[in-house]
Amino acid sequence: MTKTNITCWVCGQKEFELFKNSDISSELSSMNFAITNFDYGKTGELNKCKNCGFIQCSDLDKVTGFYENLEDQGYEDSRKERKLQEKRLVKYLGKFKNKGKLLDIGAGSGIMVEAALEVGYDAVGIEPSKWLQQQAKKHNLPVFQGVFPHPEAKGPYEIITLVDVIEHVTNPAELLSLIRNALNNDGIFVLVTPDVSSIAARLLKFKWWHFRIAHIGYFNKKNLILLLNKSGFDIIKLSRPSWYFTLKYLGIRFLSFFPKFLQFQLPKFLDKIIVPVNLRDSILVVCKKVSE
Ligand SMILES: [Zn+2]
Numbered sequence: 001m002t003k004t005n006i007t008c009w010v011c012g013q014k015e016f017e018l019f020k021n022s023d024i025s026s027e028l029s030s031m032n033f034a035i036t037n038f039d040y041g042k043t044g045e046l047n048k049c050k051n052c053g054f055i056q057c058s059d060l061d062k063v064t065g066f067y068e069n070l071e072d073q074g075y076e077d078s079r080k081e082r083k084l085q086e087k088r089l090v091k092y093l094g095k096f097k098n099k100g101k102l103l104d105i106g107a108g109s110g111i112m113v114e115a116a117l118e119v120g121y122d123a124v125g126i127e128p129s130k131w132l133q134q135q136a137k138k139h140n141l142p143v144f145q146g147v148f149p150h151p152e153a154k155g156p157y158e159i160i161t162l163v164d165v166i167e168h169v170t171n172p173a174e175l176l177s178l179i180r181n182a183l184n185n186d187g188i189f190v191l192v193t194p195d196v197s198s199i200a201a202r203l204l205k206f207k208w209w210h211f212r213i214a215h216i217g218y219f220n221k222k223n224l225i226l227l228l229n230k231s232g233f234d235i236i237k238l239s240r241p242s243w244y245f246t247l248k249y250l251g252i253r254f255l256s257f258f259p260k261f262l263q264f265q266l267p268k269f270l271d272k273i274i275v276p277v278n279l280r281d282s283i284l285v286v287c288k289k290v291s292e
Helices: 064-068 073-077 079-093 111-118 130-138 172-181 199-207 221-230 247-255 268-272
Strands: 016-020 046-049 101-105 122-127 143-145 157-163 183-194 233-239 243-246 274-277 282-289
Touching: 073 079, 079 111, 079 157, 079 183, 079 243, 079 274, 079 282, 101 111, 111 122, 122 130, 130 143, 157 172, 172 183, 172 221, 183 221, 221 233, 221 282, 243 247, 243 268, 247 268, 247 274
Parallel strands: 101 122, 101 157, 122 143, 157 183
Antiparallel strands: 016 046, 183 282, 233 282, 243 274
16 A cells, blocks of 8 residues: 655655555554664554655654653663764864854753863753753753754754754754754754665664664655755765664674574673774765855
8 A cells, every 4th residue: 555645755746655564553652762762673654755765654743742751761871882972973073163052953861962062062952852851951961851943042053963863853854944044154064864775774674773663754865965955955074973882782782683582691791891883874964054
């Protein structure tokens, strides 16, 4: 069955092919939207645009409430390795813009904001989850609860970052144009999202870790660039970011690909070792506004 009444969030065309059936059987809760949710491969019905190849889940259009009530202790527990990741990202941003007002949209518990403040940016964040915003507050980090645009986070900004967020939203074009409006004329916009056409995604098929209920939009390099250009951005640089994980986290992920009886308890010390991993299955884009 191919849906006929949906519009592609990227190119606006209406012709789709069924990409994956829904495997949501029970009622959804905030747990399904946790950043550290392990339910890989479980998604709503996904349809692929015949024109631009964008894959979207049109059935989950009211997800904000789930994010507001999200609690994710697993995310907080991995604060140390996430901090390394954000520090590295902030250092990378410095090549393009090394000072000024920075806004992180979907800031979680403020780890990126913290890394940016440490090197002198005037950084703030916005986060829908009340619980994650509370964690940021405990660390004295300026993260406002809510969604963008937010009355307390007034632009214009020199840098806006949107890391692993756009795959969660139902109207990515609108979000990008709002971001563009909040950016200084010489400001930069940094976006990170999974790449559904990456080798990892193609090899793992529906076992790829980014196929999850919370992800309702799946970009490839081409349609991501298309959407950015349509939204008034020029690409300055496109690359593949690394992520940092503990060996224990990676071990658990790795074992999850095997049947239950082959899974074993991992030694505790693996929790202490943090390694960078670059699976080349995410895209990092640095953009600037197209001049008017
Ligand atoms: Zn399309």
